[in-house]
Amino acid sequence: MARPRSFDPDDVLEIARQVFWRKGFQATSLDEITAASGIAKPSLYAAFGDKNALFLKVLDRYHDGILGWAERTLAQPGPGREAIRQWLTGFIPYCSGERGQHGCLSINSATDGSLDQAEVRKSIERYNRRLEELLRARLRADRAEFRKGFDPDITAHTIMVVHAGLLALAHQRPDSKQVKAVIDQVMGLLA
Amino acid sequence: MARPRSFDPDDVLEIARQVFWRKGFQATSLDEITAASGIAKPSLYAAFGDKNALFLKVLDRYHDGILGWAERTLAQPGPGREAIRQWLTGFIPYCSGERGQHGCLSINSATDGSLDQAEVRKSIERYNRRLEELLRARLRADRAEFRKGFDPDITAHTIMVVHAGLLALAHQRPDSKQVKAVIDQVMGLLA
DNA sequence: TTCGTTATGTACTTGTAAGTACAGAATTGA
DNA sequence: TCAATTCTGTACTTACAAGTACATAACGAA
Numbered sequence: 001m002a003r004p005r006s007f008d009p010d011d012v013l014e015i016a017r018q019v020f021w022r023k024g025f026q027a028t029s030l031d032e033i034t035a036a037s038g039i040a041k042p043s044l045y046a047a048f049g050d051k052n053a054l055f056l057k058v059l060d061r062y063h064d065g066i067l068g069w070a071e072r073t074l075a076q077p078g079p080g081r082e083a084i085r086q087w088l089t090g091f092i093p094y095c096s097g098e099r100g101q102h103g104c105l106s107i108n109s110a111t112d113g114s115l116d117q118a119e120v121r122k123s124i125e126r127y128n129r130r131l132e133e134l135l136r137a138r139l140r141a142d143r144a145e146f147r148k149g150f151d152p153d154i155t156a157h158t159i160m161v162v163h164a165g166l167l168a169l170a171h172q173r174p175d176s177k178q179v180k181a182v183i184d185q186v187m188g189l190l191a
Numbered sequence: 192m193a194r195p196r197s198f199d200p201d202d203v204l205e206i207a208r209q210v211f212w213r214k215g216f217q218a219t220s221l222d223e224i225t226a227a228s229g230i231a232k233p234s235l236y237a238a239f240g241d242k243n244a245l246f247l248k249v250l251d252r253y254h255d256g257i258l259g260w261a262e263r264t265l266a267q268p269g270p271g272r273e274a275i276r277q278w279l280t281g282f283i284p285y286c287s288g289e290r291g292q293h294g295c296l297s298i299n300s301a302t303d304g305s306l307d308q309a310e311v312r313k314s315i316e317r318y319n320r321r322l323e324e325l326l327r328a329r330l331r332a333d334r335a336e337f338r339k340g341f342d343p344d345i346t347a348h349t350i351m352v353v354h355a356g357l358l359a360l361a362h363q364r365p366d367s368k369q370v371k372a373v374i375d376q377v378m379g380l381l382a
Numbered sequence: 383t384t385c386g387t388t389a390t391g392t393a394c395t396t397g398t399a400a401g402t403a404c405a406g407a408a409t410t411g412a
Numbered sequence: 413t414c415a416a417t418t419c420t421g422t423a424c425t426t427a428c429a430a431g432t433a434c435a436t437a438a439c440g441a442a
Contacts, residue, residue, distance in 0.1 A: 001386090001387065001388080001439075001440050001441075002386075002387035002388035002389075002438085002439060002440075003387075003388050003389045003390080003437070003438040003439045003440090004388085004389080004438080004439065004440095005388090005389065006389075006390075006438090021304070022304055023304045023305055024217070024303055024304035024305045026215070026217035026218055026305060027217055027304065027305030029428080029429055029430085030429075030430070030431085031428090031429070031430095039390090040390065040391055040392085041391090041430085041431075041432090042389085042390065042391075042392095042431090042432075042433095043389065043390060043391090045430095045431070045432080046388090046389070046390090047389095050430080050431075051429095051430070051431090102304060103302055107302060107359055108302045108303070108304065110359065110360075110362045110363070111294055111298060111299040111302045111303070111359060111362060112215055112299070112302070112303060113212070113213055113214045113215035113218060113293060113299065114214055114215045114217060114218030124363075125363060128360070128363065151376075154369075154372045154373065154376055155376065157369060157372070157373060158353075158373045158376050158377065160356075160360070161353055161356035161357055161360060161373050162349075162352055162353060162356055163356070164355070164356040164359040164360050165351075165352035165353055165354070165355040165356025165357075165359065166352055166356075167359075168298055168301065168302060168355040168356065168358075168359040169301075169319070169351070169352060169355050171301045171302060172301070172315075172316060172319065178348060181345045181348070182345065182348060182349045182352050185342075185345055185346065185349050185380060186349065186380075188380065189376060189377075189379065189380070192409075192410055192411080192416090192417065192418075193408085193409060193410075193416075193417040193418035193419075194407070194408040194409045194410090194417075194418050194419045194420080195408080195409065195410095195418085195419080196418090196419070197408090197419075197420075220398080220399055220400085221399075221400070221401085222398090222399070222400095230420090231420060231421050231422085232400085232401075232402085232421090233401090233402075233403095233419085233420065233421075233422095234419070234420060234421090236400095236401070236402080237418090237419075237420090241400080241401075242399095242400070242401090
């Protein structure tokens with residue numbers, strides 16, 4: 001037929017993710033992505049569209065990755081409390097120390113005023129909604145574990161808030177013990 | 192002596208804050224600030240230095256404003272629990288609805304990878320440290336209100352996390368009732 | 383091998399934003 | 413009124429990044 005692509009789009013999205021994550025959308029130039037990936041601009045444009053479209057693909061991929069992991073973790077057997085604790089605990093490496101310094105790509109994007117594009121907002125909203133649904137479903141299913149008057153809907157949202165807060169403060173590189181202590185304390189709400 | 196300044200620097204910082212808050216540091220051009228303020232670039236440069244320096248002044252001013260309010264609120268007489276609830280409740284207008292859509296300038300800046308300048312980071316760190324100190328001091332002072340085994344240090348940090356999370360998720364314009372419900376639930380940790 | 387097709391790389395255009403040179407305006411002190 | 417000084421506005425330079433034109437390379441099919 002014709003000349004085949006010389007690169008795997010997924011590899012490029014992975015590299016682009018790293019650059020966007022480190023520097024943010026605005027401050028990342030396509031030249032940096034071409035430098036990091038070795039792919040020239042016309043190929044990037046042909047494969048992904050313009051910078052906005054490329055970023056959106058990166059962000060969607062990022063969301064899908066986290067959602068997949070959340071689905072697996074929150075579906076595990078045993079007490080719902082432990083599933084949720086394990087889900088939160090899984091974020092500790094991304095909320096503390098060196099690795100936490102860039103926080104979460106989704107939250108970084110949500111707080112970036114320059115990304116007011118409707119599609120980015122929609123992607124983030126869908127992601128947050130889906131995550132909260134997973135939490136809520138598990139809390140509802142296992143509500144017998146919890147005290148009387150326990151409200152799974154509000155609790156799911158509170159956990160989302162804590163999760164967002166940990167990742168927002170991750171840029172300060174807190175100690176992982178401190179993050180763990182917060183999680184432990186918040187787990188007290190699941191009494 | 193010489194020709195006096197034709198504008199009040201504080202007014203300009205206030206206008207610059209609005210623009211930076213809405214669009215973020217990178218995406219804000221000085222031309223937009225000159226348009227919004229009516230002050231030409233050379234005057235801005237003479238008064239504030241370059242774009243980074245201007246932003247830093249804006250951010251410091253923002254931090255000072257919130258810290259001043261926090262000091263007043265958290266120093267009020269009565270139960271510490273109520274002081275803290277009032278402090279958190281005061282953020283509701285900035286965490287919900289239309290007004291919440293731009294979140295918090297400090298958190299937006301903390302999550303902006305392009306703002307890796309050491310001074311911005313330091314300003315944010317100082318702000319967070321000071322805020323947490325205020326909470327911790329009040330929780331320690333009133334620890335008699337709380338249950339046995341209550342840990343004011345961890346609790347202060349948890350409240351910081353919740354506060355950050357509410358302001359990070361503010362960009363989704365949640366309903367103020369939902370924000371209030373989260374605050375109520377978290378106040379349960381101060382039992 | 384040759385043709386049609388699609389990818390690639392170089393080098394360009396274009397737009398925009400940061401920062402500044404300079405001439406002239408506004409003020410106070412003499 | 414003049415002089416010294418500092419501010420202001422216009423218009424510029426410079427840098428950089430987004431996006432693209434175009435010639436060429438690499439493939440499969442016939």
